[in-house]
Amino acid sequence: MKTIKTTFLILAFLVINLTAQSDDITKEPGYADFGDLTKFETSTGVTEVILDEDLLSILAEISTDEDPNVMEILNGLKLVTANVFEVNEKNKSELEAKVNSIDSKLISSNWKRIVRTRSDEEIANVYIKHNGNKQIVGLVVTSVGNDDEAAFVNIVGTIDLATIGKLGKEFNIPQLEGVNHQKGKSDEN
């Protein structure tokens, strides 16, 4: 009887522990911690979007009629976050420093940079994270535009690179729309 009780308690503990782990999105391999972005939250020109699994599944249902592929993509996602800040002379260098520090952090955590753009007008990076099965389980976009906006985007969940452009179109992230093409180029080099 004591053995049954102990086994039951261990099982209960494991179930609770596993549930707690699966609920914690920050433990997902595709989750990227951008650190403290609150210092960029000035009075105006700030947008924050957080769509969790429940909301994404609602959006997936909506997409059924228009494009079944989009429904499939959205159903594989667990979280979409976006922090967008207006760029001005005061915060531009700090935002660029943030993009660079995130770059170092992601590269050292086995994220793969698939797009890197450096021009007079814009700095933009796109990263992906693979799991053990070579599936893409996370995506990050960081960008700072001159006199425009800086964006920090993290998409957590199973992502197919072939359909990543559709995700860009769906969430209006132009940097993603040409990713597959550019990834092909970087693989050739």
Next chain:
Amino acid sequence: MKTKFYLLPVFLLPIFLNGCFGINEEFSSIRDVVIMSFGNDYKSEYQFSVGSVGITVSSWIVDVSQDDELASELLDDVSSVQVGVYKKLKNAASPDFQVLTDIEPDMLAAGWKSIIRSSKDDELSAVYVRKNSAEILDRLFIINYDGEELVLVEVEGDLKEAVSTVIREKGMNIKI
């Protein structure tokens, strides 16, 4: 006898428009927190709630008057709406994102999770969602402030259908 007959609709009207009264205690407590953070300097312009029967009556009116299927479908799925409009009394101030950060702990404590917070084009907006005890998303709370007027709206009902209908009809456009 004839007078009594004329008075009958007057007595029946509140029954048909049930819920079309003031806001509830929960809404007013969130209102207090929000108004306090926004400067505690507002005059209430309108505060009202519409219950299920009131919404049904409204949907009939929409059906008849506008032939707008979208509005009618939305009203079908919503069980109650509470609205508060408050006018800034003195010194209209530019919206500050920090206010939304300040109220975040109170909103979280009341079970509201923010999905969109924005301070753009002289307008401050935030959208919060809340699940019921069965873990179904059934409430939406919207805050909008343009420097002069603060608008608070709480919608309760089958939001899944409401969101689906809006996006199906108007198209999804999450600007990032």
